[in-house]
Amino acid sequence: MGKTAESVWGNCLSFIEDNITPQAYKTWFSPIKAVKLSDAALSIQVPSKFFYEWLEEHYVKILKVALTKELGETAKLVYVIKMENTYGNKQPFTERIPSEKPSNVGNQQVDVPVKHKDPELKNPFVIPGIRNVKIESQLNPRYNFESFLEGDSNRLARSAGLAVSNKPGGTSFNPLLVFGGVGLGKTHLAHAIGVQIKEHYPERTVLYISAEKFTQQYIESVKKNNRNDFIHFYQLIDVLIVDDIQLLSGKAGTQDVFFHIFNHLHQNGKQVILTSDKAPVDMQDIEQRLLSRFKWGLSAELQQPDFETRISIIKNKLFRDGVEMPEEIIEFLANNIKTNIRELEGAIISLIAHSSFNKREITLDLAKKIVDNYVKNTKREVSIDYIQKVVSDYFQMDVDTLQSKTRKRHIVQARQLAMFFAKKLTKASLASIGSQIGSRDHATVLHACKTVDNLASTDKQFRKFVEDLDKKLTM
Structure with a gap:
C-alpha cells in the first residue's frame, strides 16, 4: 500500500510528539489536518495564517527533520489556510520548503506613513482649551504578561498577544480579537499587549479605550461639530486597543466612524486589538462590513481556566502579596471557584483581609465561609x-x-x-x-x-x- 497524506503526516506527528511538550503538541499540531500528497509535497491544512507563521517561526527545524525522514531530501510542505467567508485573506495557500531560515511568504506588510500630522488636531483625552498633542496610552502597567499566567484555557490568545507585541502591525493577526466570558482576563491581556509594545517601541503611539468611552467621545464630537477632528485623531494611533467592542451593538453612527478609522489604520499597517464577550459570529446588531473585518485577523477565545491553572493563579497572587497559605486551602479555593478568575482573586483578597483584620489564622473553616459568600452571591455557571x-x-x-x-x-x-x-x-x-x-x-x-x-x-x-x-x- 502506497503512502497517503494521512499516513505520512501521522508518522511526522509521532516523531514530533516525542520531541516537544504535550501542551505545545496539543496547541500547535492537533488542529492540523493532512490534505494531500503529491510526489514529495505534503499539503497540511492549518486554521489560520497565525498558525502558519507560528509553525514557521518555532517549529521549522523539527518539521524539516520529520518530513525529510518520510519523503526524502526533496520534501516540500504546503500550508493550506482554512479560509473563512471573509474578504481580507487574499491567498488561499502558502508554499514553503522547510528551511532553518523561515521567510514571510504571503505576508507582505507595507508600512505607509501617515502624512500631514496636524499639531492643531484636537485630542479627545484632553480638557478643552488645553493644547496638547501628546497622547497618553491610558494603560495600566500592573496588567502585564508576567502576571497573565499561561494555561490550556488561554494559550492561543496569550501566544498571539505576545506575537503582536513583538511585531505590532507586522503579523497576519490584525486585528487581534480576544473574546470570552466575564472575568477571564480579556482586559488584562489587552493592557499587557499595550504595555509590552510601549516597552519595545517607546516611540509608537499606543491607546487603550473602552468602546463605551469611544462612543461618548464620538457623540461629543458630533455635538461640537468636529467629527473630522475626532476621526483624524484616531487615525494617528499606531496601536489602537478597544475593550468590549460588542458595546457598539446597535450604535450605527459610532460603528460607521469606527469602520473608517479601522480601515485607515489597517491599510497603513497599524495594529488593532479588540476584546469582546462574544465571538464575531454571535454579535448582534453589528454591521456585516465590520464583522467581516473583525475576522480578517485572528479571533482567540479565553476559556475558563482548568484546575492546574487556577492553582497557579492563586499561588502567583499569594506570592505577589507576600502571603503564605496552606496547600489544602489553595486546593479548596481552586476546586470551588471555577468559572471566573476575578472571583478567584476576590476570594483570596477577602480571605487575607478577614485574617489580618480579625487577627485570625487562615483556616479551612474561614475559607469555606468566604467561598460560601462568593458562590451564594454569584449565579453558578453550569458547564x-x-x-x-x-x-x-x-x-x-x-x-x-x-x-x-x-x-x-x-x-x-x-x-x-x-x-x-x-x-x-x-x-x-x-x-x-x-x-x-x-x-x-x-x-x-x-x-x-x-x-x-x-x-x-x-x-x-x-x-x-x-x-x-x-x-x-x-x-
Whole structure:
C-alpha cells in the first residue's frame, strides 16, 4: 500500500510528539489536518495564517527533520489556510520548503506613513482649551504578561498577544480579537499587549479605550461639530486597543466612524486589538462590513481556566502579596471557584483581609465561609459537560450517543436541547458549544436553538422536556 497524506503526516506527528511538550503538541499540531500528497509535497491544512507563521517561526527545524525522514531530501510542505467567508485573506495557500531560515511568504506588510500630522488636531483625552498633542496610552502597567499566567484555557490568545507585541502591525493577526466570558482576563491581556509594545517601541503611539468611552467621545464630537477632528485623531494611533467592542451593538453612527478609522489604520499597517464577550459570529446588531473585518485577523477565545491553572493563579497572587497559605486551602479555593478568575482573586483578597483584620489564622473553616459568600452571591455557571450529562440521563442514553452522528429523531432532539441549554446557561460561543457537543459548527447550534424555541411553543410534550430540564439544570 502506497503512502497517503494521512499516513505520512501521522508518522511526522509521532516523531514530533516525542520531541516537544504535550501542551505545545496539543496547541500547535492537533488542529492540523493532512490534505494531500503529491510526489514529495505534503499539503497540511492549518486554521489560520497565525498558525502558519507560528509553525514557521518555532517549529521549522523539527518539521524539516520529520518530513525529510518520510519523503526524502526533496520534501516540500504546503500550508493550506482554512479560509473563512471573509474578504481580507487574499491567498488561499502558502508554499514553503522547510528551511532553518523561515521567510514571510504571503505576508507582505507595507508600512505607509501617515502624512500631514496636524499639531492643531484636537485630542479627545484632553480638557478643552488645553493644547496638547501628546497622547497618553491610558494603560495600566500592573496588567502585564508576567502576571497573565499561561494555561490550556488561554494559550492561543496569550501566544498571539505576545506575537503582536513583538511585531505590532507586522503579523497576519490584525486585528487581534480576544473574546470570552466575564472575568477571564480579556482586559488584562489587552493592557499587557499595550504595555509590552510601549516597552519595545517607546516611540509608537499606543491607546487603550473602552468602546463605551469611544462612543461618548464620538457623540461629543458630533455635538461640537468636529467629527473630522475626532476621526483624524484616531487615525494617528499606531496601536489602537478597544475593550468590549460588542458595546457598539446597535450604535450605527459610532460603528460607521469606527469602520473608517479601522480601515485607515489597517491599510497603513497599524495594529488593532479588540476584546469582546462574544465571538464575531454571535454579535448582534453589528454591521456585516465590520464583522467581516473583525475576522480578517485572528479571533482567540479565553476559556475558563482548568484546575492546574487556577492553582497557579492563586499561588502567583499569594506570592505577589507576600502571603503564605496552606496547600489544602489553595486546593479548596481552586476546586470551588471555577468559572471566573476575578472571583478567584476576590476570594483570596477577602480571605487575607478577614485574617489580618480579625487577627485570625487562615483556616479551612474561614475559607469555606468566604467561598460560601462568593458562590451564594454569584449565579453558578453550569458547564457544557454537565448539561450534556443531565440531558443524556433524562433521555436515558449515554453522552456518546448524544454526541453521535445519528439522525434518529429522539437523539437529535436531545442533542438540540443540550445545545439550547448550553447557549442559555453558559457564556460559551456558538462555535465552542458546537465543538463540544459532537464536533458541530456554530450554524448547527443556531439552528438547534431556533428548533427548540419553535417546538416548545407548538408541542406540549416537548415543552415539558424543556421545563423539566430547566428545573434540573438551574436548581
